[in-house]
């Protein structure tokens with residue numbers, strides 16, 4: 467059964483328009499999300515993405531992945547705030563807090579949890595989970611790309 471298609475013509479550009487755009491896209495099957503390959507540590511080949519607030523290493527460029535056909539996504543939350551997020555298979559510098567919620571999920575049928583920097587508790591993104599599969603949607607403006615220190 468297809469989700470309802472909402473027409474966007476009546477809405478001007480803005481957070482609500484991008485939300486309608488999101489809602490108008492059919493949900494991708496959960497099989498497009500690959501679980502993290504934790505067995506092979508490829509961090510040496512990637513660049514470290516650190517918390518912009520405290521420089522704690524959060525994830526690496528090697529952990530970038532595509533969800534629903536794209537690594538980057540821009541979404542608005544119910545309050546109208548817009549976030550540019552990137553999808554990562556791994557984010558060791560993040561801690562998930564609170565209870566999982568399916569409300570307003572940007573990646574249905576995934577539920578989400580808020581993720582904070584493990585050191586300074588800055589809100590860095592969300593952990594999206596569907597069954598045993600999952601990924602991290604991290605706010606790209608709050609990450610700093612740094613060269614890996616040898």
Ligand SMILES: [Zn+2]
Pocket residue numbers: 517518519520521522583584585586587588
């Ligand atoms: Zn931090």
